[in-house]
Amino acid sequence: MSYRQARYEVPLILELEDTVGEDGPESELPQPLLRDELRIPNLRESQVTRHYFRLSQMNFGVDTGFYPLGSCTMKHTPKILERVASSPKAKFLHPEQDWSTVQGALQILYELQGMLATLGGVHSVTLQPAAGAQGEFTGLLIARAHHEDNGEKRTQVVLPDSAHGTNPASAAMMGFDVIEIPSSEGRVDLSALEKAVGEKTAAFMITNPNTLGLFESDILEIARIVHDAGAVLYYDGANLNAIMGRTNPGRMRFDIVHFNLHKTFATPHGGGGPGAGPIGVVERLDEYLPVPVVAYDGERYYLEHDRPKSIGKVRSYLGNFAVLLKAYAYIKLQGGDGLKRVSDRAVLNSNYLSSKLEGVLDIPYNGLRKHEFVASASCLKERGVRAKDVCKRLIDFGFHPPTAYFPQLVDEALMIEPTESETKETLDRFAEVMREIVNEDPEITRSAPHNASVKRVDDVAAARKPVLSFKMMGR
Amino acid sequence: MDSEEEMLRSLDMKSIDELFEDIPEDVSVEEIGLPPGKSEMEVLNDIEAVLSRNKSISEMPAFLGGGVYNHYVPALVDEILSRSEFYTSYTPYQPEASQGMLQALFEYQSMICELTGMEAANTSMYDWSTAIGEAALMAARLTRKSEIIVPRAMHWDKHSVLANYCKGPGIRVRAFDYDKETGKIDIEHLSSLISDNTAGVYFESPNFFGIIEDEVDAVKDVSGDAMLIAGINPxxxxxxxxxxxxxxxxxxxxxxxxxxxxxxGGPLLGIFACLQKHVRKMPGRVIGITDDADGKRAFCMTLQTREQHIRREKATSNICSNESLMAIASAVYISVLGRNGLRKVANECVARTKEAARRIGTLDDYLAPAFSAEYFNEFVVKSKVSYDAVHRHLLHSGIHGGLPLKSHFPELEESALFAFTEVHTTSDIDRLVWALEGVR
Known part of the structure; x- marks a missing residue:
C-alpha cells in the first residue's frame, strides 16, 4: 500500500459560530424589501483558509495520481494553461464590451474556430456550447432546423446501445424518440442500422472509436446508410483523443461534430466543470450555427449576428472563454505534430495496459484498442467481489478508479483510459496492483477503501432520504 | 525516449502505425494540417501579444452589467481555486476519493439555499439562461402543462436560449410587459396571460432594468397553480x-x-434551487449527506437516477459537465465574506448606484433613472442625444458606458443600462458624469 489520503473531520461552514462581530451600516433600501435574517457566519480568513485547504487535501485529482476514468480523458493539464488564462487581459473582459476593445479575445476565438475546423475536417465551428452535452443539444437543434427547412418532420434519433448517456438524453430533451440499436461484436450492426433508419430518422449519433475503445471500421458504410436515409451523421467527440493525425470526423463523412475541450484538449475538469463543447458542421449546415459567429474582415474581428437561419443561442454570450483560451494554448503548444503524438501514445498506452491485464481480468472483444478498453470483473463474482469493490480498492493504492458498469454491454465493466500522460512504469504498477487485488482476501477488497479520507460510503441511504442542504439536515 | 519501443515489442509490434491498422485507408489522413508545436515560453509570449489588443475593464471604468458584474474577488478565492486537487479532478463519481469536492459542493448548495430561501440546490447549471430553460422544462414536467410566461424585459440572450430549450417538448413561451412608468411587472398584463395551461411563471428581481420587484406576493396570487420561478442576483x-x-x-x-x-462571459455559474418536494424532478447533479461504513458523516452524489448516465433518455436533463469549480469559488467567496461582507458589498452597490443616478439625473441631457421604482445595482439612463454618440464619446474618453438597449427595446429610445458595484470609486463616477456632460 502506497497511498494515504488526508483524513480530517471538517465541520460545515454553516455549522460554525461567528468569530467576528456584527458590523456594517443599515441599508439605504426601504425596510419592507429587506430580509429578516441571513444565516451565514462571520468568520476569520484564517479559519476559512484552513477549511477549504483541508477539503482540497481530501480530494483526488490528476495531479494526485493515475486517473484512468474511461471516456473522460483525464490527461495532464500543462500548467502554462492556467497561467495564460489568469491574465488580467482575459479575466477582466465583460462579455458586452464594445468590439473595438476586445480584438485580442475575438482573434483567439476566431483562430480557435479555424483550428478546430481543421482538426475535425469540417467547414465551420461554433464555440458557444458550454459542455459536450450542450454540443449535442446544439447539434440536434441544427439537424432539426435543417430537416424542417427541407419541409421534413423527422422525429427519431438512432444510436447504438454503447452510446454515452448524454446522447439519448440530449435527443429526448430535443423531443426526439430515441431508437437504440444493438451492437454486434462490440460494433455497429449494419443490418440493424439499415432497419432502424428511414424517413423518420433525424440523426444517427455515434462516437468513433466507440465506448469499448473499438474503431468502427465500417464507418463509410455507416455514413452511406445514414445519408441514404436523408439523416444527419453526428460525431460524439468524447473519444477524439484516439485518432488525431490518423483520421478525422470529416473524412469519416460526419455532418456534425462536437469537441470536448476538457478531454482531448487538456483543459482541467474542475471537479465536474467548466468544460467546453464546441461543434463543427459541414458546409450545408453552416447557416444554422448559433449566433453570433466570430468573423474577420481582414482588418478587424467582429461578431456576425445577421444570420437569418441561425438556431439562435444555446447559452449566454460566446462560450466558456477561459476554457477556450486554455484549449487554444494547448493546441499551440502541441501543434499538429504534437497532437498526432498525443493520439499515438494514448493508443499505445491503452493497448499496452490492456495486454498487461490479460489473464488478470477478462478483456472481451479481441483485437486492437484505441484510447481506451473495457475489462470485466465478472470472474471475481464467485468470490463475492464486484467491479465496485475493485474500484474502491484501487484508491488504497493511489489510483483513481476506472469508469465502472459502463458500457452496459459488458458485465461488471471497468472502462480504462490511461491517456498519453502516463509512463510505462505507472501502467506496469497499475497492472501489478490489479493482480494483487484479484488475488487478495476478498474481505479486504469488499471493505475497501481503507486509506481514503472515509470508509465505504453508503450511497443507497443517501438516495433513500435525500438531505441536500444544511437546511434539510435539521429535519 | 521512455520505453515506447519496449512497449511496442511487448505487443509484438514494430511501429506505432500497426496500432492504427483498423482505420481503413479511405478515411485515413497523413497529418492534422496545423503548424508545428511551440515552446511554453513562445506560446505564452504569442498569447500575451494577442491579449494585449484587449482593453480590459480593469484598465478603464466600465459600467456594464445586464447579468455579468465586476465584483472584487478576494485573494483567498484564487488561492483555493488553484488547489489542483480540486481543479484537476473529475466529477466526484467515487465519493471515497472525493470527499473534499463533495463537501465543498454541499456547502455551496447549502449557502444557495440560505440566500434564496429554498430547501435544495443543485451543484450548477451552465449559466443563468440555461437555468431558466431547465426550470421551464421542470415546470412542464411537474404540472404536465405546456405554457411558460416570462418577462419581456429580460436579456435577449435568455429569450433565445429559452426558446431553444422549449422546442423539444413544444412549450409555448409568452411574455408579460413591464410598467412603463415604474419599470416593474405589469401585473394586469401578466394576469391576463395566465390560463389553465400555464406551467410556470418566471420573473426576475432585481429585474433586467435593475428594478426591485416589490409586489411578488401579488405575482404569486395571480399565478395560481402555476409554478413560481424567480430569477435573482445572489x-x-x-x-x-x-x-x-x-x-x-x-x-x-x-x-x-x-x-x-x-x-x-464564461465560465459562468447557473444557480438552480427548489423546494424539497420538487427534488426528484430537478435537473443536474446534487450532493447529499450520508454515512460511511464507520458511521462517520460522508458526502456523495445522490438522486443519480434522474441523470443521463443512469437514466439515459428518461433523464431530467442531458447535463453532465457543469460549472462545479465556479460553485466552489462561490462557496469560498460567501465563506470569506460572511454575513457582514456580503451585506457590505450589497450596500456598496446600492450606495454607488444611487449616487450615480442622483448625479447623472441632474444633467440636462439625461433622464436617470428612467423608471421610478426602487433599484439595486443598475438603472436605465435615457439620453436626449443618440446613445450611440454617447457610447463612442465615452469610449473616446477612456470609459466604457452601459449596455445599449435600443435595438432590443426600441420603445426606450436612446437608452442604456448602467451598472455599479463596489469596484467603482467616486472618481470613476466623477469621470463618468464629466464625460456624459461633455458629449455635446
Missing part, C-alpha cells in the same frame, strides 16, 4: 427578502458575481 439577497419568503417553487440566477471573474 448579491442582492444579502439584503433583499428571498424568493422563498414569497412562495417561489424554483429559484434560478447567475452566480458569477460570487467570486468569479467576468472572463468575457
Amino acid at each position: 448579491i442582492s439577497l444579502a439584503l433583499l427578502k428571498p424568493p422563498g419568503d414569497h412562495g417561489a417553487d424554483v429559484v434560478v440566477g447567475e452566480g458569477q458575481m460570487l467570486g468569479s471573474y467576468p472572463s468575457f
Whole structure:
C-alpha cells in the first residue's frame, strides 16, 4: 500500500459560530424589501483558509495520481494553461464590451474556430456550447432546423446501445424518440442500422472509436446508410483523443461534430466543470450555427449576428472563454505534430495496459484498442467481489478508479483510459496492483477503501432520504 | 525516449502505425494540417501579444452589467481555486476519493439555499439562461402543462436560449410587459396571460432594468397553480427578502458575481434551487449527506437516477459537465465574506448606484433613472442625444458606458443600462458624469 489520503473531520461552514462581530451600516433600501435574517457566519480568513485547504487535501485529482476514468480523458493539464488564462487581459473582459476593445479575445476565438475546423475536417465551428452535452443539444437543434427547412418532420434519433448517456438524453430533451440499436461484436450492426433508419430518422449519433475503445471500421458504410436515409451523421467527440493525425470526423463523412475541450484538449475538469463543447458542421449546415459567429474582415474581428437561419443561442454570450483560451494554448503548444503524438501514445498506452491485464481480468472483444478498453470483473463474482469493490480498492493504492458498469454491454465493466500522460512504469504498477487485488482476501477488497479520507460510503441511504442542504439536515 | 519501443515489442509490434491498422485507408489522413508545436515560453509570449489588443475593464471604468458584474474577488478565492486537487479532478463519481469536492459542493448548495430561501440546490447549471430553460422544462414536467410566461424585459440572450430549450417538448413561451412608468411587472398584463395551461411563471428581481420587484406576493396570487420561478442576483439577497419568503417553487440566477471573474462571459455559474418536494424532478447533479461504513458523516452524489448516465433518455436533463469549480469559488467567496461582507458589498452597490443616478439625473441631457421604482445595482439612463454618440464619446474618453438597449427595446429610445458595484470609486463616477456632460 502506497497511498494515504488526508483524513480530517471538517465541520460545515454553516455549522460554525461567528468569530467576528456584527458590523456594517443599515441599508439605504426601504425596510419592507429587506430580509429578516441571513444565516451565514462571520468568520476569520484564517479559519476559512484552513477549511477549504483541508477539503482540497481530501480530494483526488490528476495531479494526485493515475486517473484512468474511461471516456473522460483525464490527461495532464500543462500548467502554462492556467497561467495564460489568469491574465488580467482575459479575466477582466465583460462579455458586452464594445468590439473595438476586445480584438485580442475575438482573434483567439476566431483562430480557435479555424483550428478546430481543421482538426475535425469540417467547414465551420461554433464555440458557444458550454459542455459536450450542450454540443449535442446544439447539434440536434441544427439537424432539426435543417430537416424542417427541407419541409421534413423527422422525429427519431438512432444510436447504438454503447452510446454515452448524454446522447439519448440530449435527443429526448430535443423531443426526439430515441431508437437504440444493438451492437454486434462490440460494433455497429449494419443490418440493424439499415432497419432502424428511414424517413423518420433525424440523426444517427455515434462516437468513433466507440465506448469499448473499438474503431468502427465500417464507418463509410455507416455514413452511406445514414445519408441514404436523408439523416444527419453526428460525431460524439468524447473519444477524439484516439485518432488525431490518423483520421478525422470529416473524412469519416460526419455532418456534425462536437469537441470536448476538457478531454482531448487538456483543459482541467474542475471537479465536474467548466468544460467546453464546441461543434463543427459541414458546409450545408453552416447557416444554422448559433449566433453570433466570430468573423474577420481582414482588418478587424467582429461578431456576425445577421444570420437569418441561425438556431439562435444555446447559452449566454460566446462560450466558456477561459476554457477556450486554455484549449487554444494547448493546441499551440502541441501543434499538429504534437497532437498526432498525443493520439499515438494514448493508443499505445491503452493497448499496452490492456495486454498487461490479460489473464488478470477478462478483456472481451479481441483485437486492437484505441484510447481506451473495457475489462470485466465478472470472474471475481464467485468470490463475492464486484467491479465496485475493485474500484474502491484501487484508491488504497493511489489510483483513481476506472469508469465502472459502463458500457452496459459488458458485465461488471471497468472502462480504462490511461491517456498519453502516463509512463510505462505507472501502467506496469497499475497492472501489478490489479493482480494483487484479484488475488487478495476478498474481505479486504469488499471493505475497501481503507486509506481514503472515509470508509465505504453508503450511497443507497443517501438516495433513500435525500438531505441536500444544511437546511434539510435539521429535519 | 521512455520505453515506447519496449512497449511496442511487448505487443509484438514494430511501429506505432500497426496500432492504427483498423482505420481503413479511405478515411485515413497523413497529418492534422496545423503548424508545428511551440515552446511554453513562445506560446505564452504569442498569447500575451494577442491579449494585449484587449482593453480590459480593469484598465478603464466600465459600467456594464445586464447579468455579468465586476465584483472584487478576494485573494483567498484564487488561492483555493488553484488547489489542483480540486481543479484537476473529475466529477466526484467515487465519493471515497472525493470527499473534499463533495463537501465543498454541499456547502455551496447549502449557502444557495440560505440566500434564496429554498430547501435544495443543485451543484450548477451552465449559466443563468440555461437555468431558466431547465426550470421551464421542470415546470412542464411537474404540472404536465405546456405554457411558460416570462418577462419581456429580460436579456435577449435568455429569450433565445429559452426558446431553444422549449422546442423539444413544444412549450409555448409568452411574455408579460413591464410598467412603463415604474419599470416593474405589469401585473394586469401578466394576469391576463395566465390560463389553465400555464406551467410556470418566471420573473426576475432585481429585474433586467435593475428594478426591485416589490409586489411578488401579488405575482404569486395571480399565478395560481402555476409554478413560481424567480430569477435573482445572489448579491442582492444579502439584503433583499428571498424568493422563498414569497412562495417561489424554483429559484434560478447567475452566480458569477460570487467570486468569479467576468472572463468575457464564461465560465459562468447557473444557480438552480427548489423546494424539497420538487427534488426528484430537478435537473443536474446534487450532493447529499450520508454515512460511511464507520458511521462517520460522508458526502456523495445522490438522486443519480434522474441523470443521463443512469437514466439515459428518461433523464431530467442531458447535463453532465457543469460549472462545479465556479460553485466552489462561490462557496469560498460567501465563506470569506460572511454575513457582514456580503451585506457590505450589497450596500456598496446600492450606495454607488444611487449616487450615480442622483448625479447623472441632474444633467440636462439625461433622464436617470428612467423608471421610478426602487433599484439595486443598475438603472436605465435615457439620453436626449443618440446613445450611440454617447457610447463612442465615452469610449473616446477612456470609459466604457452601459449596455445599449435600443435595438432590443426600441420603445426606450436612446437608452442604456448602467451598472455599479463596489469596484467603482467616486472618481470613476466623477469621470463618468464629466464625460456624459461633455458629449455635446
